[in-house]
Amino acid sequence: MSTKTLKTNKTSLMGEIKVPGDKSISHRAVMFGSIAEGTTRIENFLPGEDCLSTISCFRKLGVEIIQNGSEVTVKGNGIDGLKPPEETLYVGNSGTTIRLMMGILSGLPFESRLEGDESIARRPMTRVTSPLSKMGARIDGRNSGEFTPLIVVGGKLSGITYQLPVASAQVKSAILLAGLQAEGDTVVLEPVKTRDHTERMIKQFGGKVEREGDAVKVAGGQGLKAADINIPGDISSAAFFLVAGAVVPGSEIVLKNVGLNPTRTGIIDVLEAMGANITIEPYDQDAAEPAGDITIKYSKLNATTIEGNLIPRLIDEIPVIALLATQAEGKTVIKDAGELKVKETNRIDTVVNELRKLGANIEATEDGMIVYGQQDLFGDTVSAHGDHRIGMMLSIAALLCKKDVVLEQSEAVAVSYPGFFDDLYSLVQE
Ligand SMILES: O=C(O)C1=C[C@@H](OP(=O)(O)O)[C@@H](O)[C@H](O)C1
Numbered sequence: 142m143s144t145k146t147l148k149t150n151k152t153s154l155m156g157e158i159k160v161p162g163d164k165s166i167s168h169r170a171v172m173f174g175s176i177a178e179g180t181t182r183i184e185n186f187l188p189g190e191d192c193l194s195t196i197s198c199f200r201k202l203g204v205e206i207i208q209n210g211s212e213v214t215v216k217g218n219g220i221d222g223l224k225p226p227e228e229t230l231y232v233g234n235s236g237t238t239i240r241l242m243m244g245i246l247s248g249l250p251f252e253s254r255l256e257g258d259e260s261i262a263r264r265p266m267t268r269v270t271s272p273l274s275k276m277g278a279r280i281d282g283r284n285s286g287e288f289t290p291l292i293v294v295g296g297k298l299s300g301i302t303y304q305l306p307v308a309s310a311q312v313k314s315a316i317l318l319a320g321l322q323a324e325g326d327t328v329v330l331e332p333v334k335t336r337d338h339t340e341r342m343i344k345q346f347g348g349k350v351e352r353e354g355d356a357v358k359v360a361g362g363q364g365l366k367a368a369d370i371n372i373p374g375d376i377s378s379a380a381f382f383l384v385a386g387a388v389v390p391g392s393e394i395v396l397k398n399v400g401l402n403p404t405r406t407g408i409i410d411v412l413e414a415m416g417a418n419i420t421i422e423p424y425d426q427d428a429a430e431p432a433g434d435i436t437i438k439y440s441k442l443n444a445t446t447i448e449g450n451l452i453p454r455l456i457d458e459i460p461v462i463a464l465l466a467t468q469a470e471g472k473t474v475i476k477d478a479g480e481l482k483v484k485e486t487n488r489i490d491t492v493v494n495e496l497r498k499l500g501a502n503i504e505a506t507e508d509g510m511i512v513y514g515q516q517d518l519f520g521d522t523v524s525a526h527g528d529h530r531i532g533m534m535l536s537i538a539a540l541l542c543k544k545d546v547v548l549e550q551s552e553a554v555a556v557s558y559p560g561f562f563d564d565l566y567s568l569v570q571e
């Protein structure tokens with residue numbers, strides 16, 4: 142495991158960054174390419190560990206995938222072209238890989254075994270195994286299917302209407318991927334709208350999906366056709382630099398080609414609500430996934446409340462939003478975010494414990510946290526706890542610390558952003 146010393150920073154951050162491709166869209170592009178007929182070409186794929194796990198799993202299912210950095214070619218033979226795997230499908234640290242793959246495997250007439258790292262082994266799986274079992278798949282796992290390793294035996298599926306008990310794009314997507322293979326229609330009802338990359342991609346691959354209010358419907362038996370996919374930059378990665386630019390005095394950062402899908406832009410709403418100096422130049426609004434350039438400049442910030450429908454639109458950004466709130470004037474309240482407890486770590490606990498080590502005044506609540514602002518931060522030894530977003534948040538926090546910060550398990554950032562430290566240091570003025 143690597144430990145990194147983050148030197149105290151006395152300068153503003155200036156410059157331009159092109160963050161890597163979106164993680165959620167990269168996973169889906171490989172998955173859809175693998176189940177479609179024909180050759181899919183993907184540009185600006187994220188070569189982070191999580192998305193490489195997805196490629197590795199589909200290769201084990203017999204799909205030819207050529208990856209050259211951020212360029213990927215997937216030679217799909219339709220969903221029936223997938224072959225029984227000879228070894229365990231290892232998903233590493235990636236919840237999106239395991240949960241979406243279960244939706245695909247549920248309709249295929251063979252057995253697969255899925256497993257990941259120790260973080261994946263703690264994450265709940267009944268949320269997907271339960272609806273997929275109702276559709277006709279046989280899924281078994283530790284603690285009655287709640288935890289990995291999981292064994293999926295797929296087969297003939299029937300469409301269902303399913304009310305999601307939690308707002309989760311992974312669960313919605315798993316059910317839709319099974320629904321494409323089922324007999325009849327499948328309808329997923331969402332308590333709050335979550336990221337819609339799966340729905341957009343079904344259309345890009347020539348399929349049909351309808352949304353009416355809270356309901357998303359797919360018809361079974363749809364065959365998909367290969368597509369060319371150009372992936373925008375990941376707003377969840379850009380978020381670290383948006384916060385850095387907003388809180389480090391004198392900074393001005395331009396982020397190029399950032400995904401602006403409205404189901405993901407909650408971080409922009411929060412920055413605007415706090416009074417940040419942020420400007421957005423959108424590109425083509427009719428693109429399958431909208432994108433644009435974002436400029437952030439340092440400014441004075443005010444506290445805000447983050448809750449309700451906003452939560453799924455910024456769920457992965459909450460660790461860095463907590464840091465942002467330590468610099469705002471007043472008390473920021475984050476609620477309705479109990480899902481943070483079942484991410485790579487319990488992100489309520491890891492955010493509160495690690496930021497406290499640096500001197501933040503922050504409290505955990507049952508479904509979020511309370512952050513008291515205008516806090517001076519000091520140096521200490523902190524840990525990413527194997528969680529990429531915690532590692533990157535702490536690296537941004539270090540920019541504000543009066544002494545060096547020692548970050549343990551800094552290698553975790555490679556899960557979603559392998560070039561993170563290079564991009565960060567490119568902004569520091571010597
Ligand atoms: O569908 C996706 O790509 C994701 C959905 C979210 O998880 P949940 O569906 O568990 O909320 C998010 O936290 C994760 O990083 C990626």
Ligand SMILES: C=C(OP(=O)(O)O)C(=O)O
Pocket residue numbers: 164191234235236237238457484485530557
């Ligand atoms: C929660 C995350 O990813 P996943 O669920 O795919 O592991 C994340 O990237 O913050």
